[in-house]
Amino acid sequence: MQIAAEIAGFSLGQADLLRRAMGKKKAHVMQEQKKAFVEGAAKRGIKREIAEKIFDDISPFARYGFNKSHATGYALLSYRTAYLKAHYPAEFMMANLSAEMNTQNFQDKISALIRECRRLKIKVLPPDINRSYYRFTLQDDSTIVYGLGAIKNVGESAVEEIVSKREEGGPYKSLSDFLSRVDTRRVNKKVVESLVKAGAFDSFEENRAKLLKDVSLYYSGKGLSANQISLFGGETTREEKEEITWNLQTKLSFEKEALGFFLSGHPLDRYKQAVPYLNVTGSTELREMENGESVRLVGTLVKLARKKDRQGKPYAQPVFEDYQGEFQTIIFSSLFQEKASLLVKDGCYLMEGRVSKDDETGEVKVIINSIESLDEYRDLRPQSLVIRVETSFQDTDLADRLWEILKDYRGDIPLYFEIKTDKGTFKMKSRNFAVRPDVRLLEKLKKALGPGSVKLVMSNGKNRAGIAGGSKV
Template identity: 35%
Template structure:
């Protein structure tokens, strides 16, 4: 313990208690330069320099022995604690291990409530819970509390976790529910809570799925909520003004009824996108979920970005990754930013998301030139590169290769044919001929070749000049690095197209 180091400096080298404590502090803060500045004083003292430290040699300890003792303390400094600190950490470790094992849901609820403002960590814990069969229950206006809470076999997301919603407004809604019972429907909620909330809050609750319990699509609530709130506000003004009818009676409050329009729900992608916009994470599903099984053999995912942080220095130590480590991963582009380098070339910072979180991927000009044709949000990609970890920023991946990913089952028959061989045979006029040389078998996908190594063969038999011109113009919209060869069976000729393309579902369509 650090206290023992203090005793060694006191009893062997003649340090005062205050001087020994300064050594302890240097050790606690991991200031090795300050610790090493004490080496000569520890061995030989500083009496000759006007100090009061006698040193080990003056007490009959050989210099080489004193140097060995100091070296042992030097290596020990990287993980030394004072005794009370170590004891406290041990108690906390045992208690948290006990809670995690015997009360996993309550334990996770506590962790999540401590990280309400750290969305990237919440997404990792949500993925963790799903993997271990702990249900993640979406916000519910009749069930959610302000914070995460255990409910049955899962955890219910609290309404206070929604972005941009004041805790006071949410607590007022929950108090209303607790005092007067659950809300019967959306109209009942609006009448009882309009005085606590505004349109923005209601919109966030809709997108988060808090009104799904009323058995109408979110798109329907989004279409009617503004009108409903306006009617409730007008009704409240009417009531407070005690307006009198032509017949001398006070106009009494009427019950709000809603004529719900018959419109379809948002498509799944938009629904999840809106959900994430207010929760910061995907809850009812994840757009990458159906792709995840294809990437089980990759060496990196965002769950590996866990770190331990030194509470004194704030230094982060990553336990599963290291700077310079090779990484392969699959994910979905959630954002990207293009910028121009000093040399005039373009590069991009691409945020790639998987089930566990996001990682920034740096694409320098050579890589950017190859990926710019498919660089778009929600595009699924596979990539490889090197992990780079700096002191002040989260880890990034320096990309050396990135390809658009399309599972076989989503390809059209013509697309499937286009990657099955290297000649243009057995295709109708104008169809995509044999393709890139990437064999596709058993629902797997292939990425053996870079785009620049692929060739797209197109059967142009029977096309006139106008049709051929339209085809060439279409190819120009999909610029990339894959060569295109036209095949005319009648003329028994092959022509190299001047336009190179990027292979994608849109091109095949």
């Protein structure tokens, strides 16, 4: 601001507008400000090229720059937190998880922190009515217990009541025991339903659907279901005796409703045998990719916004989630009209597209070119591995290099070689060696032999699909 005032003659108000324009990186506003800056500098006898150079030099600093005292304080804080994370990782992550509770969008922040815990090999146990407190706690040097206060609709007063009665009378033995001991004015129906959806009662009943029904019966004054202790001694109707269960998809959907993310599992788990062979990119890598770069992703559909383009044709802006978090996409009209019926909430998909970055906001989206249900790949299994070489096996150096890679991946999948010579291409099967086509093996072979040198043939029992280094061909 001082530079703008002294060089270009800006008032402090004008200089502050310049600072905000630089910070928000609004291109059209920046051009207007640059013109005013250069013109103001010229009136003070400063050459145009020098004024433009000064403006260009201060632009990056204005986006993220500190004075020395501020920078020193941040440097010291960064050093101390880095030290704590390196030497006391579980304690550090526990404190960060608790610190984010009740902040804006805290569930997204907690989800990111839990992914970091997994990267650090720190286990985060799910919420437990007999083990959890309001905040996240440490069980041992590598295990954190989820805090009840990080569950939607569960406030500090309710958790104080739950912990107080637990410490007075010992661990809760069942849902009926729990409901008979806590003050249900502080621990109301909405609180208990959220605890059930989050899995906090799983230690004595894993059927969350049944528990949720029992909660509804209790708060409606009908008592609990047949195999729970009735709090009112009343008869249980035939309808109430019927056992209900949720499938994995429903269970995880309710879990995400309560926690803001998937904790005990993920909808993609149903396809965990096939996904490693599909050569997909994790959503956190999108920010590092170039604008327009091709990408392949898998994800479960979180939400679908339907829009209309300028011609009035429908298109969609779906949000998907993979193991690393949510990512935004766009499906334009022609593809959306073709695939609209395929897209259902919590469905899992394989998609290909290109990265689209907004220079001003930094927002990253994926323009989807093709999308299909992962159900097509659910039973995908390796059938054979083909290695393509353009030389004779009399090349002992190549043979030795291949053996060094393959020897650690002995398995039961047939191994073939396609050998390209001056006389044509010959395919032969290895008689003495079969492979275990781990994704790491594919990467090593691709690195040693180059792109297009490895083909993994997959089958779902009905069809066969070629996977080149993990990519469908």
